[in-house]
Amino acid sequence: MPTLTVNGRRQVVAAEPETPLLYVLRDELGLDGAKFGCGLGQCGACTVEVEGRAVLSCLTPVGVLEGRAVTTVEGLGTPEHPGPLQAAFIAENAAQCGYCIAGMVMRAHALLRAVPHPSEAEIREALRFNLCRCGTHMRILAAVRRAAGHDPAATGATP
Amino acid sequence: MRRRRIAVGLAGALLLAGAGFGLASWRPALAPGGPGPGETTPERVGRGAVLASLGYCASCHTAQGDRPYAGGRGLATPFGTIYATNITPDPETGLGRWTLAAFTRAMREGVDREGRHLYPAFPYTHYAGLTEADIAALYAFVMTREPVRQAARPNALPFPLNWRPLLAGWKLLFVREPRIPGTTAPADPRRDSEWHRGAYLAEALSHCGACHTPRNSLGAEVKAKPYAGGEADGWWAPPLDRSSPAPLAWSEDALARYLAEWDPQHGGAAGPMRPVVDAHRTVPAGEIRALAAYTASLYGAGPAGSRTGPVDRAVGTDDPALARGATIYAGACATCHESGGGVPYTTASLGHRTTLRAPDPRNLLLVLRDGVAPREHAAGPIMPGFGAALTQGQMRDLAAYLRARFSPDGPWPDLDATIRDLMRDSPGPGARAGAGG
Amino acid sequence: MTALTRRTLLVGGALLVGIGLPRGARADALPGSLKEAPRIDAWIRIGEDGAVTVLTGKAELGQGIKTALIQVAAEELGLEPASLRLVTADTELTPDEGYTAGSHSMQDSATAIRHAAAAARALLAAAAGRRLGAAPETLTVSGGAVTAPDGRRIGFGELAAALEPDAAVPDAVQLRDPADHTIVGRPLPRVDIPAKVAGGAAYVQDIRAPGMVHARIVRPPRPGARLVSVETGAVAGRPGVIRVHRDGDFLAVLAEREYAAVTAMGALARVAVWQGGSPVPEPDDLFPDLAGRSAQRTLILDRGAGTPAPAGRRIAARYRRRYQMHGSIGPSCAVAEFDGDRLTVWSHAQGMFPLRKALAEMLGLPEAQVRCIHVEGSGCYGHNGADDAAGDAALLARALPGRPVRAQYTREQEHLWEPYGAAMLTEAAAVLGADGRIADWDYAVRSPTHLTRPPGAGQLLSARMLDKPFPAPPPKALPQPEGGGDRNAIPLYRLPRARVAHDFVADMPLRVSALRSLGAYMNVFSIESFLDELAEAAGTDPVAFRLAHLDDPRARAVIEAASGRFGWGTPLAKGSGAGFAFARYKNLAAYCALAVEVAVERESGRVRLVRAHAAVDAGEVVNPHGIRDQIEGGIIQAMSWSLFEAVAHDAEGPTSRDWSTYPIARFPDVPDRLDVHLIDRPGSPFLGAGEVAQGPTAAALANAIRQAAGVRLRELPMRPELVKAAIGV
Numbered sequence A: 001m002p003t004l005t006v007n008g009r010r011q012v013v014a015a016e017p018e019t020p021l022l023y024v025l026r027d028e029l030g031l032d033g034a035k036f037g038c039g040l041g042q043c044g045a046c047t048v049e050v051e052g053r054a055v056l057s058c059l060t061p062v063g064v065l066e067g068r069a070v071t072t073v074e075g076l077g078t079p080e081h082p083g084p085l086q087a088a089f090i091a092e093n094a095a096q097c098g099y100c101i102a103g104m105v106m107r108a109h110a111l112l113r114a115v116p117h118p119s120e121a122e123i124r125e126a127l128r129f130n131l132c133r134c135g136t137h138m139r140i141l142a143a144v145r146r147a148a149g150h151d152p153a154a155t156g157a158t159p
Numbered sequence B: 001m002r003r004r005r006i007a008v009g010l011a012g013a014l015l016l017a018g019a020g021f022g023l024a025s026w027r028p029a030l031a032p033g034g035p036g037p038g039e040t041t042p043e044r045v046g047r048g049a050v051l052a053s054l055g056y057c058a059s060c061h062t063a064q065g066d067r068p069y070a071g072g073r074g075l076a077t078p079f080g081t082i083y084a085t086n087i088t089p090d091p092e093t094g095l096g097r098w099t100l101a102a103f104t105r106a107m108r109e110g111v112d113r114e115g116r117h118l119y120p121a122f123p124y125t126h127y128a129g130l131t132e133a134d135i136a137a138l139y140a141f142v143m144t145r146e147p148v149r150q151a152a153r154p155n156a157l158p159f160p161l162n163w164r165p166l167l168a169g170w171k172l173l174f175v176r177e178p179r180i181p182g183t184t185a186p187a188d189p190r191r192d193s194e195w196h197r198g199a200y201l202a203e204a205l206s207h208c209g210a211c212h213t214p215r216n217s218l219g220a221e222v223k224a225k226p227y228a229g230g231e232a233d234g235w236w237a238p239p240l241d242r243s244s245p246a247p248l249a250w251s252e253d254a255l256a257r258y259l260a261e262w263d264p265q266h267g268g269a270a271g272p273m274r275p276v277v278d279a280h281r282t283v284p285a286g287e288i289r290a291l292a293a294y295t296a297s298l299y300g301a302g303p304a305g306s307r308t309g310p311v312d313r314a315v316g317t318d319d320p321a322l323a324r325g326a327t328i329y330a331g332a333c334a335t336c337h338e339s340g341g342g343v344p345y346t347t348a349s350l351g352h353r354t355t356l357r358a359p360d361p362r363n364l365l366l367v368l369r370d371g372v373a374p375r376e377h378a379a380g381p382i383m384p385g386f387g388a389a390l391t392q393g394q395m396r397d398l399a400a401y402l403r404a405r406f407s408p409d410g411p412w413p414d415l416d417a418t419i420r421d422l423m424r425d426s427p428g429p430g431a432r433a434g435a436g437g
Numbered sequence C: 001m002t003a004l005t006r007r008t009l010l011v012g013g014a015l016l017v018g019i020g021l022p023r024g025a026r027a028d029a030l031p032g033s034l035k036e037a038p039r040i041d042a043w044i045r046i047g048e049d050g051a052v053t054v055l056t057g058k059a060e061l062g063q064g065i066k067t068a069l070i071q072v073a074a075e076e077l078g079l080e081p082a083s084l085r086l087v088t089a090d091t092e093l094t095p096d097e098g099y100t101a102g103s104h105s106m107q108d109s110a111t112a113i114r115h116a117a118a119a120a121r122a123l124l125a126a127a128a129g130r131r132l133g134a135a136p137e138t139l140t141v142s143g144g145a146v147t148a149p150d151g152r153r154i155g156f157g158e159l160a161a162a163l164e165p166d167a168a169v170p171d172a173v174q175l176r177d178p179a180d181h182t183i184v185g186r187p188l189p190r191v192d193i194p195a196k197v198a199g200g201a202a203y204v205q206d207i208r209a210p211g212m213v214h215a216r217i218v219r220p221p222r223p224g225a226r227l228v229s230v231e232t233g234a235v236a237g238r239p240g241v242i243r244v245h246r247d248g249d250f251l252a253v254l255a256e257r258e259y260a261a262v263t264a265m266g267a268l269a270r271v272a273v274w275q276g277g278s279p280v281p282e283p284d285d286l287f288p289d290l291a292g293r294s295a296q297r298t299l300i301l302d303r304g305a306g307t308p309a310p311a312g313r314r315i316a317a318r319y320r321r322r323y324q325m326h327g328s329i330g331p332s333c334a335v336a337e338f339d340g341d342r343l344t345v346w347s348h349a350q351g352m353f354p355l356r357k358a359l360a361e362m363l364g365l366p367e368a369q370v371r372c373i374h375v376e377g378s379g380c381y382g383h384n385g386a387d388d389a390a391g392d393a394a395l396l397a398r399a400l401p402g403r404p405v406r407a408q409y410t411r412e413q414e415h416l417w418e419p420y421g422a423a424m425l426t427e428a429a430a431v432l433g434a435d436g437r438i439a440d441w442d443y444a445v446r447s448p449t450h451l452t453r454p455p456g457a458g459q460l461l462s463a464r465m466l467d468k469p470f471p472a473p474p475p476k477a478l479p480q481p482e483g484g485g486d487r488n489a490i491p492l493y494r495l496p497r498a499r500v501a502h503d504f505v506a507d508m509p510l511r512v513s514a515l516r517s518l519g520a521y522m523n524v525f526s527i528e529s530f531l532d533e534l535a536e537a538a539g540t541d542p543v544a545f546r547l548a549h550l551d552d553p554r555a556r557a558v559i560e561a562a563s564g565r566f567g568w569g570t571p572l573a574k575g576s577g578a579g580f581a582f583a584r585y586k587n588l589a590a591y592c593a594l595a596v597e598v599a600v601e602r603e604s605g606r607v608r609l610v611r612a613h614a615a616v617d618a619g620e621v622v623n624p625h626g627i628r629d630q631i632e633g634g635i636i637q638a639m640s641w642s643l644f645e646a647v648a649h650d651a652e653g654p655t656s657r658d659w660s661t662y663p664i665a666r667f668p669d670v671p672d673r674l675d676v677h678l679i680d681r682p683g684s685p686f687l688g689a690g691e692v693a694q695g696p697t698a699a700a701l702a703n704a705i706r707q708a709a710g711v712r713l714r715e716l717p718m719r720p721e722l723v724k725a726a727i728g729v
C-alpha cells in the first residue's frame, strides 16, 4: 500500500497504487479542498502541489507519489488562520461559488513559488488551464497580484 | 550527435565560402516601390488569403500573442535560432517598399529587396515552384494587411553562419534551377486534377518536405529521400512515404480529416503540426482534399495487410519497470485513453497512434511532458502535461510500458538519454529524498 | 474536519421544527415572500439561549446571498452579523420560496427577513417593556439584549419564552431608518469565502455520511437511445461493487468506494448495448428548423393600436442565437437516504420544494415523507443537472434502503445531459420619424420554453427512462411580466406605437431549460443591437439616442454614469471600438448600463474585451461587493457565451461533451479592467441584480465590434470565424 506525505504528514493509504490522488485525498484522507471537476485533466479544479509544482490530482496515480511531498489547499492554512495567499483571496472576495477556487489557489501558489513577482501576463498564462464558470477571474487576478505584493487594483497588462 | 552534425556543417560551409562568395554572392537591390495598379484587386487578395493559410505564413511570421505577420517568432534550427521577419506592409520595418518584382525574387530565389540572401528557414526552395499568379495573389494579400511597425529581431547564429554571403554557396549546391513554375512534381498522366492540385500545393506552397524530408548536414533537404521523415522544432516529423510506421494506412479520407481537424483512426496533430492544421480552418475543403489526395499517394499502395494495424499486447508483470508503467497508465492515461474513443479526441486505443511506432521517443515524451494545450476559442484536444507529476524514472517506466504494449517494435534504445535531455527540470531519481513540500 | 456528515445535518435540523403556514388573505398585502409565510418565526427564531437563527427558503448559489441576508437581519435586530446562524432552503425547516432564481432572492427573501426581523425587534422591545415597566419606544435593541435608558438590560434569551411564537408580521412594521444603518450597505466580507479558499467548504459533493455508498450512472450514448441489453454479472462481481441497478433505461452501479464506482462505471458502459436515438437537425439546419416549427403567437404589447402608421424610414434586422450551456465547473451531485419510510435528499438544485414534489411523485411517496435539504454545489446559473442528480440519488437510495447514496455525474454526463439555454430567433423593425426618433416598433421573438424544471416527475431525466416512465410534461411558456423566451422583449424605451410578439415553440430537438436570464439575454442583445443600428441610421450617438427615448430617471442615471466613467466619445486606437448597452432586467428588477471597449484583430476575427464600465441600480444596496461580484461575473460569463460558446451537435445529438469540445473563456480572455459603479438607493426596494448583466454584455460587445471593425454581427456567439467572415480578407 502506498505511503503518502500530504501537508507534511506521512500516512499509509488503503488504495491501489493506480488510484488517482484526488479520490484518495477526498475519500481516504478527508481532504475535500481538491475538487472533482472533470477527471479528464481539462479544468484544474483538482490542482494540488507535488514538490512545489502544480499537478492535477485527478490524473495522478498515488503510486507515483511515494516519498514525494504533496500539498493541498488545506496545507496552506485554515479558514480561521488562512495562509498569505488564502488571505489575499479572502481580502479580494475572490470566490463566487468557490468550486474552482482551491485549484486556483494551488496553481497560483506554485506560480508564486517559482516566480515571486510575476507579471500580469505571467499570472494569466499560469492560470490559463484553470477554468472558472462564475466569472470570478478579475477577483482571482487581484488576489494573486495582492499576494505577489503588487497593487491588486493595477492591471499592468504588459508582459 | 547534433553537435557533430553542426561541426561537419560548419566545415562544409567554410569550404563553400570561397566559391560562393566569388561566384554568386552579390545580388542587386531592387528599386523601392509598392503595389502597382491592379495588383491588389479584391479577387487577388481573396485568393492570396487562402494561399497564405496554405503556406502557413502566419505560423512563422507571427510571434506568440503578437500581431499577425509582424514577425519575431524564433525558429530553432540545429545551427541556431532564426527569427521570422515582419511581412506587413510597414515601409520601415516590413515589406512596405517592396514591389511585386522584389517579392517574386524573394519567393523564388531567397533574396530580399536590398539584395541580401535569406536563410532557407524561409522555404523559398519550395516557393520557387509557385505560379506567377499565385505569387501575385500572395503579394496582394500581404500588401493589404494592417501595417505594423516592428523591427526584425536579429538571428542568433554563430559566426560564420551569420555571414549571409555564405548562403550563396549553399544555394549553388542545393537549389536546382531553373524551376518550372507551376509544379515541382512531375505531371502524372494516371492521376486526376485533384491529385495534381495537391501535388502543387504540397510541393510548393505548403512545403511539406521542409519538415517531412530529411536534411543533410548543411540543412538542405535530401532530394533522394523525399518525405522519408524529418524534424521540426525538436520534434520528429514522421515519414509520409512507404516507410511510415503508422499502424493503419493513411487513406485519403483519413488524411483529409486529419488535416482539417482530427481523425478518429489516427488521432490529431501535436507540436509544430498543430498550427498547420489550425491554419486549415480557413481553407476551402477542396484544397484540403487535394492535399490529402496527393499525400495519400506518397505512402504508396502497399499490399493490404502490410501494416500491422493497431497493437494492444498483454504486457507481463514480471518486469517491475513495466509493472510500474502499467500502474501509471491505469491512473493517469486510462480514464481518457481506455474510453474506447468515448472521450472526445481519443482514438479507440493508443495502439492507433503513430507516435508509439516512432523510431525514437521524442514526440511521446514531449507530449507527456507538456501535454496538448487547449486551442484558443475553438474545439480541440486538451491533454495535461505530466512533467511535474512524474519523475524522470516514472516517465521512463510509462514510456517503456506504452511502447511495449502498443507497438510491435522493440524498446526504444535511447529512451534514457532522451528523457535526461528533455526532462532536465523534472525531479530526477535523486531528487526525491528531502524535496520540500 | 469540516465535511458535512449526516449527523451534523440532522442534528442541525432537529433544533428547529415546524413553521407557520400561511394564514388568511391579509398576507397578500405583505412584501416579499411574507405573502407565502407571514409568521415571524418562519424567518427569525430566537432561542432560549439567546441565539438567533435566520431562515430562508432561498439557497446560496455562489451569489453571496448568505452574507446579504445575515446583514439584513443583523441590522434590524442590532446584532453582530457573526452571531447569527442562517438556515437555507430545507423543506422541513424553512419557508417555501420556490426557486432561487430570476434574481429574486433579495426581492423576496431579504425583504421578508427584513420585515420579520423588524417585527421580532418590536416584539422583543414590547416584552422587555412589560418586564421593565418602560415604553418600548424608549428601549434600545442591540448586542443581543434590550436596554432601558437607565442601563437595565434583558438578554434575548430571557425574553424568548415571552414571545408569541406564531405572531404574524404586522402590516406596518417599523424598519430601521436607512440613515442609521451600520451593517446594511457595507462591504461585509463574504461569510463563506474563508472556508472555500481553505478546503473547509461543505459542498454537496463533499458530504461523507457514515455508511455512504458511491453511485455512478451509465447514460445512453445519445439522447433518446434505448438500452437493448446489458450483461451485468461481471461488473456486479468486481471487488467493492455492491450492485448494478437497472430500471428500464436507467442504469447505475453502486460501490463502497468512489474510485471503485468510477472504474465499474467504465466497465458497465462497455457492456451496455444501446440502440436508436432522437434526431437533431444538422448545425447548418438549426435556424431553418427553428423557423419552420409551429409556434403559438402571443401579442405581449400592442401600443398605439388604431393610430395611423407613421411615415418615415423603415429599418429591419434579424438576430439569432445558438444553444448554450450552463457548464458548471463541478458536475452535479446529490446524496439521498431512504430509511424504508422517509426519504432525505441533499441537493444543490435551485428549488427544494418543487424537487420534493417531483421526487414524491416519482417514488409514489407522500410529500410529507420526503425532505429536501439544500447544500451548496458548484455555481449552476440556472437549471443544470442538479435536479436530475437528486432524482438519480433518490432512485438508488430506494433500491438500497438504510444507506446514504451519493450520485455524482461525470463531466461528460453534465455536458451531454444538462438542459441547454435555447436556440432563439428574433426579428426587429422600426420606423424612424423625421425627428430622428423611433415612431413605430415591431418585434417578435421565436423561442421554445425556458422552464422545464420540476415539480413534474417527468422533468427528472431518469424518471423518463424508467421501465414505467414518467413522460415529460408539455412545455409551457412563462407569462409576462417576467416572461420566459419573451423576457425583456418589451423595450423600456418611449415608443409611441409598438407591437411585441412572442412566438412560443413547444417542440425542441434538444432538451432546454432556464439558463441565467432566460430569454432576456437574447432579447436585450437584439433590442440593444437594433437600437444602435437605428442610432446609426439616424446619425445620432448611440448613448444620446437612448437617452432621447428614456423618461425613467433611474434608467437615465445608470446610462449617464456608465458612459461618463467610461469616457464615452473619447477616440480609441485603430482596431478598437466602444459599445454601449442598457437594460432593466425583466423591466422590473435592477438597471444596468454597460460601456465596453473591444479590440478586433482583423486577420483572425478575434475579439478581445479590453475594458468595461458597468453602472447598476439595484435599489438599496445591502452588500456592495456582493452586487459588484454578480455584475463582474455576469459580464465575464456573458462575454464567454457571446464570443465563444455554442453547443456543437450533429444529427445524432450534442457533440459538446467536455471542455475540449465546448471551449469557454480563459484567463487571457478576460479584460484588463472591469469597473462596476453602484448607484445606491437607501430605503428603496431591493432589486435583483444577479442576471442583469447578461443581455447588455452581448449587445455592448456587438456594438463595439461594429465600431472597431465596421461589421454588424447579428448571431450569438460572435465567434472569430463569424467576425472574420463579416470583415472579409
Ligand code: FES
Pocket: A035, A036, A037, A038, A039, A040, A041, A042, A043, A044, A045, A046, A047, A056, A057, A058, A059
Ligand atoms: S478535475 Fe482534474 S483537471 Fe478537472
Ligand code: FES
Pocket: A095, A096, A097, A098, A099, A100, A101, A131, A132, A133, A134, A135, A136, C062, C329, C378, C379
Ligand atoms: S467561483 Fe464558481 S467556478 Fe469559479
